Amino acid sequence: MSIRKIAATIGAVIVLGVLLMAVFAPLIVPHDPFAQDLNLRLVPPSFMEGGRSDHFLGTDQLGRDYFSRLIYGSRISMLIGLATVITSGLIGITLGMLGGFIGGRADMVVMFIITCRLSIPLILVALAVVSLVGSSLTVVVMTLGLLLWERFAVVTRTTVMQVRTLDYVAAAWAAGCSRSHILLREVLPNIVHHLVVVATLEMAIAILLEAALSFLGLGVPPPLPSWGLMISEAKDYMFFSPWVIMVPGVSLFVLVLGINFLGDGLRDMLGATRDA
Amino acid sequence: MSATIEIRDVAKIFRQFSGMFSAPRMVRAVDGVSLTVPAGGCFGIVGESGCGKSTLARLILGLHPASSGDILVDGRSLMAMPRRERARLIQPVFQDPFSSLNPRRTIHDIVGLPLAAQGISGKETTKRVHAMLERVGLRSEMAGRLPAQLSGGQRQRVAIARALVLGPRIVVCDEPTSALDVSVQAQILNLLAELRRDMGLTLVFISHNLAVVEHICDEVAVMYLGRVVEHASTDALFRAPTHPYTRALLASVLTPEPGLGIPDVGLGDSYPDPANVPPGCRFHPRCPMVTDVCRTEIQVPRRVGERVVECMLA
Amino acid sequence: MSALLEVNGLRVRFNEKAEAVRGVSIAVNKGETHCLVGESGCGKSVSALAVMGLLAKGGIRTADTLSFAGQDLRGLTESQMSRLRGDKMAMIFQEPMTSLNPAYTIGSQMAEVRLRHRGGSKREALDRAAALLGRVGITAPGLRLGQFPHQLSGGLRQRVMIAMALMCDPDLLIADEPTTALDVTVQAQILRLLMELQAELGLAILLITHDLGIVARMAHRVSVMYAGKVVESASAEALFAAPTHPYTRGLLDCVPIPGKIARGAQLGSIPGTVPRIPLGFQGCGFRDRCAHADASCATGVPAQSRAPGHDYACRLPAGWTTEQAA
Incomplete structure (x- = not known):
């Protein structure tokens, strides 16, 4: 097995693991992630000195079980990642297909929209929107979804342009197939492997952006246990209780790494079936 | 039943986008072509890259709208015909059997595509696909495979099966054997000739290979920079080529006969560019017989005996 | 006089499963055009790249003789080879x-x-x-x-x-399908140029092509390759006058010749496609597509000579073509 394949497998295991964790969170958690116990604040993890066996990863500054919060936090990360990819994918793929397939004036308009989007400073606009509308999960998802579509649009547009000129598309036109059939059955299946890679990339970016927004206090509102929010809340205690910042930080790092590994692996796999 | 194709003064001009602030370049790919393709015949269109022969093929297939002029089949305008009806009448076979089949669909789906577009599906499709595959010399088990599992020759047979599954009357072949090995090329040419006879097809056969065109076509049109410069029966054209370009083209056919050496085609090193058509006769920068008049005066097609030639010297 | 380029028993493989070139011998003399002809996948380009030391990564080359102007190329290091390439040995490719x-x-x-x-x-x-x-x-x-x-x-x-x-x-020019990507009129011009240059400079040319027309017009000597082996080698006149290997004959029958073959007549064709030859393959690589194959073709291929300088690798006697016609 090559290193690439090993990496892809590790990535798949991580992403699948986090996904299962997110879906079955209520069944896994040992404690209520929102329940506070001010007598047990900042308890170290069980494997460290002073740790307690009933709090595997210790507790936070309000005495909430850190392991339970971490698991619930994965729900937020996965939800943000997937919802953003779906929203931005819909926008980007539609625009890219319009530009790439129709060409001409439609393409010029699409290119103009993409250029405009690229000149918007992402974080600043996200901050502005959230501070204007107020922060909630929906607002974060919509803001990221409406901002992160440009890579989808660019990749869809160029790949559609390449596939559009191939003879099998010409043969489908000559066979009298409808426009939608040609787009959905002849063109789309042959660019989907490019889009999967973009999707993983965007998902990783969305998760990191949500963490950044939450860290700045403009992401998901407390007491929701987002990993970014956990890092933010932990920053005041990191000198004396370093695990409070390490645990969500490492989790975030591992998840994003896993998604990127998986994306690389999927690209190799799907790209290969096309030629082999 | 076959069909006569009438091409009436057809032109196709592509706008080539060359930057936001500069005017688009006009590429005159096909520039006033008139031809009549008789029913049941095999009509060859030859010429070098950039002469507009593939664009003409795409115009006949309705893949591009013509910029001006009209193409009629049995007196009916193709441009006005609904696409599904045109599909039942005319089908293509393309050059590269690797890009002409969708790599993600099975052979069954590929051959059945024209049927699906007509709203035929299920058992009827499978029956007709299998029959067609066997007709082009492929076993019907192939139906379940993907294009990547087939050789170049087999893929081209699949492309032919797809073209014939609706029982069209006209098949436009754009360089159908250029991407194939010699031994496979012969198989495909034999198959096309046989199918044409048995199914009464009208073939439009586009190629740069004059030996192949001579072998299977009854009539040939030679194209140069978007114009037909000579049009005659195959016999007449090959016996006595009249346009200087036809002569050069014919001279450059290298038959496997040793000792004849390489002919001097005498065309110089300039190269035709459809975005930059020379004034006067389009061929004059390369013509070995060029006179001063050729540089300024536009040539018009003239009937010389049984042929049409676009050269004042003919 | 020994040849400028002498290759004997050249073998190339890229993996343990298949051999691309299986014992090719070619000799190119000064001032001579030697054509290597065959269909895609027959090993003609790989042979040329092996001679130039330009095999893709993982390619393994062995040869009994591999000499250029009396110099043994087998022992040369990469830097010595690159000093030779482009200097005394030059190469041109299909897609410039x-x-x-x-x-x-x-x-x-x-x-x-x-x-x-x-x-x-x-x-x-x-x-x-x-x-x-x-x-x-x-x-x-x-x-x-x-x-x-x-x-x-x-x-x-x-x-x-x-x-x-x-x-x-250079003394030797290796041209790998130099005109395949070009229009026919330009092809004729380029080939004519190569011939003139050869006459003027005494170049030896190793010309790789799939086009029998080019072979007939350009070659002094011809080697027909099939499945990694030279199946027939002769002077151009001898090869086209008396093609002896069934593959050579089949290939020639496939080509329509204006004025020689009646319009619309069935062209000859070779059934099937070029096979992949596994390592350690025995017998004749063409036997699955050959109408004259018998049991002995599965075990070995005799090297025969029709005339001095006209060799072929087939069990059939030199006279089989005339017998068949009679």
């Missing part, structure tokens, strides 16, 4: 666009070849480049020197490649 660097002008690329192998001043090298561009039929060579590859047509680029190959007065 990929062999020219798009970021440099024609002139600087041509001069670079000369400077690397022969030194001298840049001025001299550019003068030589201009002279050679003129020689290969390019009008206004001075102007072309300052242009970039994408500004030239395919035919001009191939002329540039030929001129570049001549920068160091």
Whole structure:
């Protein structure tokens, strides 16, 4: 097995693991992630000195079980990642297909929209929107979804342009197939492997952006246990209780790494079936 | 039943986008072509890259709208015909059997595509696909495979099966054997000739290979920079080529006969560019017989005996 | 006199499963054109690349003899080989666009070849480049020197490649399908140019092609390759007058010849496709497609000679073609 394949497998295991964790969170958690116990604040993890066996990863500054919060936090990360990819994918793929397939004036308009989007400073606009509308999960998802579509649009547009000129598309036109059939059955299946890679990339970016927004206090509102929010809340205690910042930080790092590994692996796999 | 194709003064001009602030370049790919393709015949269109022969093929297939002029089949305008009806009448076979089949669909789906577009599906499709595959010399088990599992020759047979599954009357072949090995090329040419006879097809056969065109076509049109410069029966054209370009083209056919050496085609090193058509006769920068008049005066097609030639010297 | 390029028992494999070239022997003499002809996948290009030491990564080359101008190429290091390539041994490829660097002008690329192998001043090298561009039929060579590859047509680029190959007065030119990507009229011009240059400079040319027309018109000697082996080797006249291996005959029957084969007549064809030959394959590689194959073809292939200098690898006697006709 090559290193690439090993990496892809590790990535798949991580992403699948986090996904299962997110879906079955209520069944896994040992404690209520929102329940506070001010007598047990900042308890170290069980494997460290002073740790307690009933709090595997210790507790936070309000005495909430850190392991339970971490698991619930994965729900937020996965939800943000997937919802953003779906929203931005819909926008980007539609625009890219319009530009790439129709060409001409439609393409010029699409290119103009993409250029405009690229000149918007992402974080600043996200901050502005959230501070204007107020922060909630929906607002974060919509803001990221409406901002992160440009890579989808660019990749869809160029790949559609390449596939559009191939003879099998010409043969489908000559066979009298409808426009939608040609787009959905002849063109789309042959660019989907490019889009999967973009999707993983965007998902990783969305998760990191949500963490950044939450860290700045403009992401998901407390007491929701987002990993970014956990890092933010932990920053005041990191000198004396370093695990409070390490645990969500490492989790975030591992998840994003896993998604990127998986994306690389999927690209190799799907790209290969096309030629082999 | 076959069909006569009438091409009436057809032109196709592509706008080539060359930057936001500069005017688009006009590429005159096909520039006033008139031809009549008789029913049941095999009509060859030859010429070098950039002469507009593939664009003409795409115009006949309705893949591009013509910029001006009209193409009629049995007196009916193709441009006005609904696409599904045109599909039942005319089908293509393309050059590269690797890009002409969708790599993600099975052979069954590929051959059945024209049927699906007509709203035929299920058992009827499978029956007709299998029959067609066997007709082009492929076993019907192939139906379940993907294009990547087939050789170049087999893929081209699949492309032919797809073209014939609706029982069209006209098949436009754009360089159908250029991407194939010699031994496979012969198989495909034999198959096309046989199918044409048995199914009464009208073939439009586009190629740069004059030996192949001579072998299977009854009539040939030679194209140069978007114009037909000579049009005659195959016999007449090959016996006595009249346009200087036809002569050069014919001279450059290298038959496997040793000792004849390489002919001097005498065309110089300039190269035709459809975005930059020379004034006067389009061929004059390369013509070995060029006179001063050729540089300024536009040539018009003239009937010389049984042929049409676009050269004042003919 | 021994040949300029002598290859005996050349074998190439890229993995443990299949062998691309299985014991090829070719000799190219000074001033001679040797054509290597065959269909895609027969190993003709790989053989040429193996001779030049340009095999893709993982390619393993062995040979009994591999000598160029009396020098054994087998023991040369990569740096010694690269000193030879482009100097006394030059190569031109099918697609000239990929062999020219798009970021440099024609002139600087041509001069670079000369400077690397022969030194001298840049001025001299550019003068030589201009002279050679003129020689290969390019009008206004001075102007072309300052242009970039994408500004030239395919035919001009191939002329540039030929001129570049001549920068160091090579003795051997290996041309791998040099005209396949070109239009027929340009093809004739390029081939004619190669013939003229050969007569003028005494070049030895190893020409790789799939086109029997080119072979007939260009070659002094011909080697027909099939499935990694030379199946027939003869002078061009002898080969076309009396093709003896069933594959050579089949291939010739496939080509329509204006005026010789009646219009619409069935062309000869060879059933099936080129097989993949596994390592340790025994017998004749063509037997599955051959109408004359029998049990003995599965075990071994005798090397026979029809006439001095006309060899073929088949069990059939030299006279089988006339017997069949009678």
